[in-house]
Amino acid sequence: MTTPSPTTPADDVLRAHAEYEYAAELAALAAADDRPRPPRWQLSPWAVTTYLLGGTLTDGTVITPKYIGSRRLMEIAVASLATDRALLLLGVPGTAKSWVSEHLAAAISGDSTLVVQGTAGTTEEAIRYGWNYASLLAAGPSTDALVPGPVMRAMRTGSLARIEELTRIPADVQDSLITVLSEKTLPIPELDSEVQARRGFNVIATANDRDKGVNDLSSALRRRFTTVVLPLPDSLDDEVSIVTQRVSSLGASLELPADLQSLSEIRRVVTVMRELRGGVTVDGRTTLKSPSSTLSTAEAISVVTSGLSLAAHFGDGVVGAHDVAAGLLGAVVKDPVQDAVIWDEYLETVVRGRPDWDDLYRACRDLGTGAHR
Structure with missing residues (x-):
């Protein structure tokens, strides 16, 4: 995926990724952040929550709120990502699930672009990996012929992967995540190999609770997530x-x-x-x-x-x-x-x-x- 360089003004981009649009705020938070950071996190959990909810730093920098709502919900979401449990953001349409997911990835990993868009046509390859078929036909399965998906790339770099509309994905494809979330390993049987997640890897998924009954999560997969329900605004x-x-x-x-x-x-x-x-x-x-x-x-x-x-x-x-x-x-x-x-x-x-x-x-x-x- 092509993204604008953080050193180049993204004037031609209709909507910049969060890590570029709010780069100044993220840099100010990083400079002021003296709290412990989990492995490969750009900010501490406290700073990530401040980035989401807004505040004023000791140097006077104003952090604009990205989410207006319960602080405790955001603390639970961030705390879950600091463990080995994935995060599922659940709610009706328009409750900022994707928005929160993007900003969490931007603040924690500095990269919100490792995204799988869930649809009825999403295949297992979109989550795990695919193949360069020209290379595959010419020389058979090889590391060079492998095309990693967003989840595999996140595992290799110790970053956050995002899965949008998880319940839109067919159930058998959803379950390809179970080994990734439980063992932190993605097997590649064609190469008799595997990818092991680096520290810092985790998954944020979103789901629309009006899609209940479309492709419900299996109990095995649901157990791997901490579910945070994002409500409509209180007032x-x-x-x-x-x-x-x-x-x-x-x-x-x-x-x-x-x-x-x-x-x-x-x-x-x-x-x-x-x-x-x-x-x-x-x-x-x-x-x-x-x-x-x-x-x-x-x-x-x-x-x-x-x-x-x-x-x-x-x-x-x-x-x-x-x-x-x-x-x-x-x-x-x-x-x-x-x-x-x-x-x-x-x-x-x-x-x-x-x-x-x-x-x-x-x-x-x-x-x-x-x-x-």
Whole structure:
């Protein structure tokens, strides 16, 4: 995998890997970090947790929070990786599983790119190793013909490997991890050889708990993981903070010339998502029907970022109700029949009754009138 050189500005990269985007913070933490570090860790567990949750160092360097939520959950995740137990991050879509996985790998190993993307078509070779078939046909199995996968490369270098959407991978392929996680060894029977993991190696996997029943983990594999469930944000303020931070970062990366200090619509977008997701208004007085869509924090980030682009390129640079209305409609209405009815009911019973939401009601109605017909 080609990654930008850490000494070269990644101006042309749409989204830099975490170890490059936050290189200054990681360097400051490393300089200030005087605590014990596990073998081949770039930072101590304390510094890794500070990198994730944010803080201010003794030299005044501000570490921005990458995850807003329970400190104890992050401490458990980091502590697990400092042992021989792998880590499974579990949660509904949009709970920052992949985001946390990437930042853990960046802070611990300085490399977040050793990734296996789980799908129904993921093969054992993607996890273990494959072959250069030209070399294989010419000279048979050999070390030169071997093509190591991300897990094997992580074992050789004592780094963290990431496996995204583990439960999307077929069960028999999942179980190829058992020997790796239990024996810290990857056999290569074709060469009558094996790769033994260097100290520092471990695995971070993510899984969507809505995929339960798709390819459930075997009990043998599940025992090899410490499972940390990442919840949705506890409060409206926490979720607003997460969305604001991510939209600000995305806006800067995409060079969207909009006023990031005036994103007053974020709180309304997050409120809509939380109310429809939870099936009740924030004051607890009105019960609502929930649509089929997830309406996660990630969806709120997408809605506001889309509104930011509209405001930057077709408006006055300040995100307003008319900029987020289309994104809200698209996020909520996935089923054109059932969800459209739920959305219309929400507009009429909740949004219309809030005087300071009149502009949002009109903007949504201009786009969605008759959507259920």
